[in-house]
Amino acid sequence: MRVAVVSVKGGVGKTTTAVYLAAVAARGRRAVTLVDADPQGSAAVWLESWPIDNIEVFEAPSERLLRKALAQDDEHSVLIIDTPPASERLISASLAQADVVVVPTRIGGVEGPRLTSTLEMVPDGIPAGIVVSSARTWTRDFREAVDAWAAESVPVWGVVPERVGIAAGPDADLHIDGLDAAADVWQRVTRAARRR
Ligand SMILES: Nc1ncnc2c1ncn2[C@@H]1O[C@H](COP(=O)(O)OP(=O)(O)OP(=O)(O)O)[C@@H](O)[C@H]1O
Numbered sequence: 253m254r255v256a257v258v259s260v261k262g263g264v265g266k267t268t269t270a271v272y273l274a275a276v277a278a279r280g281r282r283a284v285t286l287v288d289a290d291p292q293g294s295a296a297v298w299l300e301s302w303p304i305d306n307i308e309v310f311e312a313p314s315e316r317l318l319r320k321a322l323a324q325d326d327e328h329s330v331l332i333i334d335t336p337p338a339s340e341r342l343i344s345a346s347l348a349q350a351d352v353v354v355v356p357t358r359i360g361g362v363e364g365p366r367l368t369s370t371l372e373m374v375p376d377g378i379p380a381g382i383v384v385s386s387a388r389t390w391t392r393d394f395r396e397a398v399d400a401w402a403a404e405s406v407p408v409w410g411v412v413p414e415r416v417g418i419a420a421g422p423d424a425d426l427h428i429d430g431l432d433a434a435a436d437v438w439q440r441v442t443r444a445a446r447r448r
């Protein structure tokens with residue numbers, strides 16, 4: 253199963269989502285490969301400082317390396333692909349190979365159009381859901397955004413609350429609230445993959 257974590261917008265929580273999803277997927281004995289297609293390598297650096305059992309990192313900052321990484325797939329493995337924000341080629345290459353797509357987003361002004369453009373890039377027939385990262389769930393902005401997505405039938409697969417311990421990234425252990433939220437998202441991802 254190949255899960256692409258994608259957004260054309262930077263700083264929306266792609267790497268954080270990819271690492272937490274990989275951690276949750278790896279609990280289930282499956283061999284998980286975190287494919288880091290971001291030339292910045294932030295997921296790779298994270299896993300270097302905090303190795304997690306059953307997770308291997310494959311750095312793939314070019315289309316050629318990405319193809320190589322994706323070719324390693326077999327029916328038992330899980331590949332989670334962290335993508336860079338700006339490279340349309342790497343984003344498209346990841347989307348073309350994905351079984352399921354996760355689109356992290358934040359709540360706020362410029363996020364909406366970027367979210368729409370990202371969802372429009374997902375090829376027909378590939379299930380995709382959004383994950384709200386760093387969410388302030390008590391705010392009116394949050395409620396209005398969730399209502400608007402419901403009205404437009406945009407599937408929301410998870411909400412990750414804003415936490416200092418999650419913002420710490422590789423400087424701290426994975427945060428329980430982030431893991432709980434990722435577990436919910438992972439359920440949606442596996443269900444969507446099974447339905448395909
Ligand atoms: N739930 C959260 N609570 C607090 N901070 C968060 C949360 N999720 C992500 N962040 C912070 O938001 C910032 C952006 O997150 P992240 O690096 O995962 O985004 P990204 O989409 O991968 O960015 P880029 O486009 O640069 O690759 C980071 O500083 C991260 O620690």
Ligand SMILES: [Mg+2]
Pocket residue numbers: 266267268290294335
């Ligand atoms: Mg990133």
